[in-house]
Each structure stands twice: as C-alpha cells, then as structure tokens.
Amino acid sequence: MKSFDAIFIGAGQAGPFLAARMAETGMKVALIERKFLGGTCVNAGCMPTKTLVASARAAHVARRGADYGVQIPGEIAIDMKIVRDRAETIIMNARNGLSSWFGSMKTMTVIYGHARFTGPKEVVVNGETLTAPKIFLNVGARPTIPDMPGLADIDYLTSTGIIHLDSLPKHLAIIGGSYIGLEFAQMYRRFGTEVTVIERGPKLASREDEDISDAIADILRSEGIKIHTDVKDIRFAKSADGATIAVDSETIEASHVLVATGRAPNTDDLGLDAAGVATDKRGFITVDDRLATNVEGIWALGDCNGHGAFTHTSYNDFEIAAANLLDGGDRKVSSRILAYALYIDPPLGRVGLTEKQARASGRKIMVSTRPMSKVGRANERGETKGFMKVVADAETKEILGAAILGIEGDEVIHGLIDAMNAGTTYPVLQWSVPIHPTVSELIPTLLGELKAV
Missing domain, CATH: 3.30.390.30 (FAD/NAD-linked reductase, C-terminal dimerisation domain)
Incomplete structure (x- = not known):
C-alpha cells in the first residue's frame, strides 16, 4: 500500500490544477488518469472542436470574398487531412504541455490506469492499493447513446470520434439538436457536407428562450442545413452507403451519423458503493455547496457532479476547492452565475x-x-x-x-x-x-x- 496526502482520480480541468497547488506546497499527491491528461476539453471538446470551427469559418469567409470585393479564383476546396491534423496538433500540444508540467513536480506522481474504490480512503489502480485522507474525483462525462430502433446495427460517430475524420462525409445526419450537435452541423456544412439535424424536442437548443432557438434555426437553415424538430419516431437501418434513417414519414439516406444526444457522468465503474459515495438517479455524484460528497474526505469536481458541464465551471470548481482547502476561504458553488x-x-x-x-x-x-x-x-x-x-x-x-x-x-x-x-x-x-x-x-x-x- 502506498500513502499520499491526496489522491486525484481523473485529469480533467479541475483536479490536476488542485493537485498542482497541493504539490507546490510539498504535499504528496497522486494523479490517476485512465486515458489522456486534460479531460474532454483538451482531447475531445473545446480545443479540437473550436479548431475545426476556425477551419470551417475560414472556408465560409473565403466563399464570401466577393461580397467584400475580394476575388478568389476557383472553387474553395477542403483538405480534411489538414483540417484534422490542425486539431490533433492542438490536442497533442496541450496534452504534452500538461505532461511536462506535472512531470516537473517532485511530489506529484502521475499514474495511468483505472482506479476503483475499495473503501472510503483507499483505491486500487493497476493492482496496487493507494490510500489518502483526501480523495478528489474529476472523472468527467461521456456521450450517451440513446435506445433507438436499429441504432446499434449501424456505424455511428460521437463527438469524440468525429474530430478524427480525415475525409468529408457526403451526408451527415446529426441526432440531437443541442449545442454539440449544432456546432458540428454548421461546421460540416461549411466544409461542404450535406447536413440534416434530427431533434425529438419541439425546438433546437431547448435550454434557450423560443426567440433565441428560432433565430438559431434560421441561421442554420440559411446555410442549407435541414432541420427536423418534434420528431416522434426515429429508426435506423444499415445501407450500402451508410445508413437509412426513417424520421416519422420521411426517409433520409446518410453516409455518416453523429449521435449528439447528451452526456453521462463517468461514475458507474469507480466502485463508489465501496466508499459509500452517493449519486443521483442520473449517476452524478451528490455534493454540497463546497463540493464535498456525503463521505468525509471525498470531493467531486467538474462534470461528474452535475453542477456545470463546461470547462470554465470545472475550473471554477478547482478555484472553489483551492480557496476553501488551501487559502482559508469560504467559496460556494451557489455563488456562481452560470x-x-x-x-x-x-x-x-x-x-x-x-x-x-x-x-x-x-x-x-x-x-x-x-x-x-x-x-x-x-x-x-x-x-x-x-x-x-x-x-x-x-x-x-x-x-x-x-x-x-x-x-x-x-x-x-x-x-x-x-x-x-x-x-x-x-x-x-x-x-x-x-x-x-x-x-x-x-x-x-x-x-x-x-x-x-
């Protein structure tokens, strides 16, 4: 058994920065990550997707050049290998930067593996038991896959996989009309793909007021994106060119399907029961106003606590925890204006x-x-x-x-x-x-x- 002052499970946009603060004070900390440093933001979210958005906007502006008196001869072409490589360069630069930073800290140990609780103060990773009086969970979330007829029979993409495409889809069907789906819809339309958005709800971006949702739909339609809302029945079947999608009474032939119907916390395989950590019915870890769970000495930060699904709210969780645990502060999640x-x-x-x-x-x-x-x-x-x-x-x-x-x-x-x-x-x-x-x-x-x- 190895003992630490603090153990961090998950290396997203909250835990690692708190781990670094603690390591800078001389505390012995373990940072455990099952896959990649940086979490969703670095590897499959903000940084790569906004890099793709920038490429798509460049294409859009080039096509509009004549409107501004700028003559660009010939058709605007997209090289998806270069587009993808730009995004992957951004990912690797950020990931490697974090690795170098953490590696320079004498009292931080970075462990790659899948950690599980065996008790409220103990976790097992790679067959080794680690213990600490303080344990922080920053395990993030993953795309959810809805139970739709025939979906399991086709090849589909999620927001994690689509950023690695190096060829242009002929027709991209997007299941889900919320933020992730809409960003990819416009992006790929500007790359030259035919795009259809399919949403079960009555409007796009359902969190917004109706006038905002309507304006978003108008913007996307003006660029040639087809939108289906208030869909009652969606069925999938594999086809020679990709997938056939039955949307109520209409049939859509798609070369690629992106499933963007929400995200679920990565809390189902951590052994939370062994530690006695409570979750809500959706799997989010229950925390108080200072991010502490129901078990003394265990905190949950970032997407897995259900108090914000954004990089900036995750980082703010770090700021709250650091202020309260290291700086004598009394900061609260409820003070945050979303x-x-x-x-x-x-x-x-x-x-x-x-x-x-x-x-x-x-x-x-x-x-x-x-x-x-x-x-x-x-x-x-x-x-x-x-x-x-x-x-x-x-x-x-x-x-x-x-x-x-x-x-x-x-x-x-x-x-x-x-x-x-x-x-x-x-x-x-x-x-x-x-x-x-x-x-x-x-x-x-x-x-x-x-x-x-």
Whole structure:
C-alpha cells in the first residue's frame, strides 16, 4: 500500500490544477488518469472542436470574398487531412504541455490506469492499493447513446470520434439538436457536407428562450442545413452507403451519423458503493455547496457532479476547492452565475436567467432586445444575423440574464457577466461609455430600452 496526502482520480480541468497547488506546497499527491491528461476539453471538446470551427469559418469567409470585393479564383476546396491534423496538433500540444508540467513536480506522481474504490480512503489502480485522507474525483462525462430502433446495427460517430475524420462525409445526419450537435452541423456544412439535424424536442437548443432557438434555426437553415424538430419516431437501418434513417414519414439516406444526444457522468465503474459515495438517479455524484460528497474526505469536481458541464465551471470548481482547502476561504458553488456559449457562427453568449426562467421566478421583469442589423460593427463586417437580449428585475434593477446571438457574442457577453458578478445594476451600467465602433457599445443602449413585460 502506498500513502499520499491526496489522491486525484481523473485529469480533467479541475483536479490536476488542485493537485498542482497541493504539490507546490510539498504535499504528496497522486494523479490517476485512465486515458489522456486534460479531460474532454483538451482531447475531445473545446480545443479540437473550436479548431475545426476556425477551419470551417475560414472556408465560409473565403466563399464570401466577393461580397467584400475580394476575388478568389476557383472553387474553395477542403483538405480534411489538414483540417484534422490542425486539431490533433492542438490536442497533442496541450496534452504534452500538461505532461511536462506535472512531470516537473517532485511530489506529484502521475499514474495511468483505472482506479476503483475499495473503501472510503483507499483505491486500487493497476493492482496496487493507494490510500489518502483526501480523495478528489474529476472523472468527467461521456456521450450517451440513446435506445433507438436499429441504432446499434449501424456505424455511428460521437463527438469524440468525429474530430478524427480525415475525409468529408457526403451526408451527415446529426441526432440531437443541442449545442454539440449544432456546432458540428454548421461546421460540416461549411466544409461542404450535406447536413440534416434530427431533434425529438419541439425546438433546437431547448435550454434557450423560443426567440433565441428560432433565430438559431434560421441561421442554420440559411446555410442549407435541414432541420427536423418534434420528431416522434426515429429508426435506423444499415445501407450500402451508410445508413437509412426513417424520421416519422420521411426517409433520409446518410453516409455518416453523429449521435449528439447528451452526456453521462463517468461514475458507474469507480466502485463508489465501496466508499459509500452517493449519486443521483442520473449517476452524478451528490455534493454540497463546497463540493464535498456525503463521505468525509471525498470531493467531486467538474462534470461528474452535475453542477456545470463546461470547462470554465470545472475550473471554477478547482478555484472553489483551492480557496476553501488551501487559502482559508469560504467559496460556494451557489455563488456562481452560470454563463456559457454556443459556438455556431455567429455565436451565442449567454449568462444568468432566460426570460422564461425569470418569468417563472415570480419577479416583475423588464426585457429589451435589439437586432444585430442595428449594430454598426455588424453592418461594417457584413454579419448582421441574430440579436441582443437582456432581462432585468423591474424592482431591484438587477440584471438577471442576457443573450447575445450575433457577431462576437461570446466576447460581448462578458461585459454583462462582469456586471452581474459585481452586482452592478442596469442604471449604473447604462451610463458607461464604451468604445466605438464595437458590438459592446450597444449594451448601454440595450439597457436603456428595457421595458416591463
């Protein structure tokens, strides 16, 4: 048996950074990873997919060159091997960087293997037992595969596998109309693939307000993406060219199928029962406001605790745990204001409550919207799709939430994220003097047009 001050299971975007903080203080830590350092973000999520998005946007901008007076002779061609290699280079650079960093720490031991609990203070990995008074779980999540007739009989892709494609699909059918599926839909359409999105729910991006969802659908349809929503029956059959998909009364012939119907936590094979660690009905590890599980000395960070499925929320879990355990702080998950983005083009930046959620809270609310066609920067750049939206409390003047669907929306939203975290009311922010010409300069105007609804 080997003893450590702390054991970390999973090397995503929370645990390793806390492990490093502890190692820097001289604590003896073990970091156990069954596959690759960096978790989903580095290996199958943010970094490779946004690299692919960048390649797809380059193709899209090149095709629009004539609109800006730029003549590009010949057809725009896509070399998927180069596209893939760019993404894999980004992956390996990040992964190798982490390996070098962790390897330089004298009191950190990195172990590759599958760890399982044998008790609340003990885990077994590669046939060896490790023990520590503190154990941190950062095991992430994986794509879920729905039980659909015939799906098991065909070859299909998930978000993990599709990033390694080195040839262009003829027709990509995407099962699931949420964030991951929509990003791949636009990406591959811009590469030149025929794309169909199939969603069981009544709208795309179901978390969003209806006007946002409708605008997202309009953006994708304008690029030639076919969208089926409110689908009642989906059936698959293997075909010579890929798969035949029966969607209600319509038949779709697809060369490739991407299943993007959600993610499930990697908690089912950790031996949590042996440690007494509780999970909810979906398998997420139950934690309190400081990320501690029901078992003393065990914490759960990142996607596996169900309190955020984003790299930035995982990293914030590290910040909360580090502040509380190492810096004498008292930070809480409930203090976090959730923000995220959808990386279609133009992107959606989101923070706080939707209008629907604000109404359901029983508050008296105010709402303001502004089309991107009335934003100078959008017109100058020739990218006027989407709109801006903000929701505020009519009585307290608190900014409750916002959505920026439009050019640079993922960056512009940070002005509102910062204001909300600082507790700045909208009348104060309304009198800021932003830089012209930018998209952000319209935030005061947007706030000034808030009306009770």
